[in-house]
Amino acid sequence: MKVLVVGAGLAGLTAATDLAARGVDVQVLEARDRVGGRMHGIEVAQDDWADAGAAYLGERHTELLALMAETDLKAVPTAMEGASRFALTAPDATASDATASDARSVPGRFPPLSGVALGELFDLLDEVTRTVRVDAPWLTPDAERLDSTTAAEWAEENLRHPDARLFFPLFLGEMMAAAPADVSVLHMAFYLRSGGGLRYLNAFAGGAQESRIDGGAHRLCEVLAARLGDRVRLGEPVLAVEQDGDGVTVRTAGGAHRGDAVIIAVPPVLADRIGFRPALPEPRSSDRTAPGCAVKVHLIHPSPLWREMGLSGWSVSSDGPLLSTVDDSPPGGVGVLTGFVTGEEAKRYATLPLAEQRAAAVAQAALLFPGLPEPIGFHVTNWLDEPYSRGCYAALFGPGDWIAQGPGLTRPHGRVHWAGTETSTEFFGLMEGAIRSGRRAAAEAAHDHPTSGSAL
Numbered sequence: 001m002k003v004l005v006v007g008a009g010l011a012g013l014t015a016a017t018d019l020a021a022r023g024v025d026v027q028v029l030e031a032r033d034r035v036g037g038r039m040h041g042i043e044v045a046q047d048d049w050a051d052a053g054a055a056y057l058g059e060r061h062t063e064l065l066a067l068m069a070e071t072d073l074k075a076v077p078t079a080m081e082g083a084s085r086f087a088l089t090a091p092d093a094t095a096s097d098a099t100a101s102d103a104r105s106v107p108g109r110f111p112p113l114s115g116v117a118l119g120e121l122f123d124l125l126d127e128v129t130r131t132v133r134v135d136a137p138w139l140t141p142d143a144e145r146l147d148s149t150t151a152a153e154w155a156e157e158n159l160r161h162p163d164a165r166l167f168f169p170l171f172l173g174e175m176m177a178a179a180p181a182d183v184s185v186l187h188m189a190f191y192l193r194s195g196g197g198l199r200y201l202n203a204f205a206g207g208a209q210e211s212r213i214d215g216g217a218h219r220l221c222e223v224l225a226a227r228l229g230d231r232v233r234l235g236e237p238v239l240a241v242e243q244d245g246d247g248v249t250v251r252t253a254g255g256a257h258r259g260d261a262v263i264i265a266v267p268p269v270l271a272d273r274i275g276f277r278p279a280l281p282e283p284r285s286s287d288r289t290a291p292g293c294a295v296k297v298h299l300i301h302p303s304p305l306w307r308e309m310g311l312s313g314w315s316v317s318s319d320g321p322l323l324s325t326v327d328d329s330p331p332g333g334v335g336v337l338t339g340f341v342t343g344e345e346a347k348r349y350a351t352l353p354l355a356e357q358r359a360a361a362v363a364q365a366a367l368l369f370p371g372l373p374e375p376i377g378f379h380v381t382n383w384l385d386e387p388y389s390r391g392c393y394a395a396l397f398g399p400g401d402w403i404a405q406g407p408g409l410t411r412p413h414g415r416v417h418w419a420g421t422e423t424s425t426e427f428f429g430l431m432e433g434a435i436r437s438g439r440r441a442a443a444e445a446a447h448d449h450p451t452s453g454s455a456l
């Protein structure tokens with residue numbers, strides 16, 4: 001039996017690893033000239049790596065932790081000691097009312113906004129999140145209504161206090177890299193529940209941001225790929241998948257590959273760009289499926305200088321570009337301040353020339369952390385323009401998407417099986433979801449096609 005795997009992200013590599021362990025002949029076809037997909041490292045100083053893509057994990061990410069243990073990769077705790085900085089300006093304030101120079105230091109991570117208003121916001125989010133059928137969101141009671149309303153409309157209707165209205169888009173940007181107008185309420189609620197609930201997702205200590213992978217998350221994919229050896233082929237963008245009675249032919253720019261089954265481990269919008277014969281019964285995305293909007297910025301300093309100021313490096317700002325920052329410094333290495341530009345702000349920032357992106361980010365960091373000198377290094381990773389990712393952290397399902405596409409996301413199409421974090425109802429959008437999807441797809445393919453024969 002031979003299985004072809006499209007995409008050498010964490011989902012595809014996990015699926016291929018599982019199949020190889022079962023003795024299945026496997027071939028991974030990857031469009032880029034590197035493995036890892038949305039897990040990507042940049043070397044910011046000699047042997048010091050920063051995560052341009054996925055970074056954080058928590059103790060509930062059990063499959064990821066198991067895979068790390070098995071590949072000898074360690075978790076390092078995310079540094080979060082010292083005061084936080086907040087520069088939060090109410091949307092109705094005039095430009096002269098406040099700027100980032102009004103940033104305030106606050107002990108802990110709770111923003112200096114009305115505790116009652118934020119408590120009510122979280123209660124409202126809990127209420128809508130609690131009702132979601134996480135295993136099958138389209139079967140949620142009231143799914144039609146929740147799937148036809150955007151999170152922006154929900155906020156307009158439900159959030160009265162200006163502090164809640166200010167904080168909600170920042171929260172959604174940080175959690176999902178989403179602008180509220182881009183996601184349905186059903187998707188927002190599903191995403192929060194799938195990831196362990198909004199408190200778990202939002203937390204560093206004890207939550208989903210508790211630690212990072214030492215040396216960079218991309219290393220996990222590199223280790224898996226190294227073990228698979230020449231079973232992984234780079235620079236092979238898959239253009240077409242054709243099935244017949246005996247097997248499947250996968251066509252890339254470089255040639256054709258034959259197998260008994262194929263696992264497609266790419267985001268839904270990219271799967272829809274592949275030509276399938278016979279055609280898929282329904283598309284995997286729609287014109288309302290939006291790319292996750294995140295640009296990651298890294299400011300490199302000789303050491304984590306903010307720590308000397310008694311600051312954790314964590315900040316939240318209502319004005320961009322850096323809507324939040326976090327200390328991602330490697331232990332004992334250079335200082336890495338990561339800036340997250342998300343939602344609508346990411347769409348704007350992504351279009352700026354690099355010099356303007358740098359100037360805006362450096363100026364804001366200096367206002368947030370007074371006395372912080374010019375960085376010695378600066379990196380921008382714009383995921384919106386990555387042709388083989390089309391946004392991140394994950395696809396954003398807009399109105400109608402869950403009801404139309406949801407039931408078919410994991411349903412095999414003859415010899416075609418589906419993986420990728422967007423096909424996992426557990427930890428959707430996260431590395432953990434990618435691994436779980438790869439495991440499921442590998443088991444399915446091995447079960448459904450033990451030998452060659454007609455599957456259509």
Ligand SMILES: Cc1cc2nc3c(=O)[nH]c(=O)nc-3n(C[C@H](O)[C@H](O)[C@H](O)COP(=O)(O)OP(=O)(O)OC[C@H]3O[C@@H](n4cnc5c(N)ncnc54)[C@H](O)[C@@H]3O)c2cc1C
Nearest residue numbers: 007009010011031037038054056238392420421429430431
């Ligand atoms: C900035 C950012 C921050 C994130 N933060 C976190 C975090 O802190 N924690 C967390 O758990 N997750 C985070 N994520 C999400 C995480 O990276 C993803 O959930 C996970 O990596 C998805 O893996 P995947 O294999 O499903 O998809 P991908 O990584 O997208 O892999 C798909 C692969 O398919 C390839 N491909 C696409 N089209 C084709 C084609 N036609 N032919 C061949 N190959 C193709 C792509 O090049 C890619 O390598 C973040 C992502 C980003 C970008």
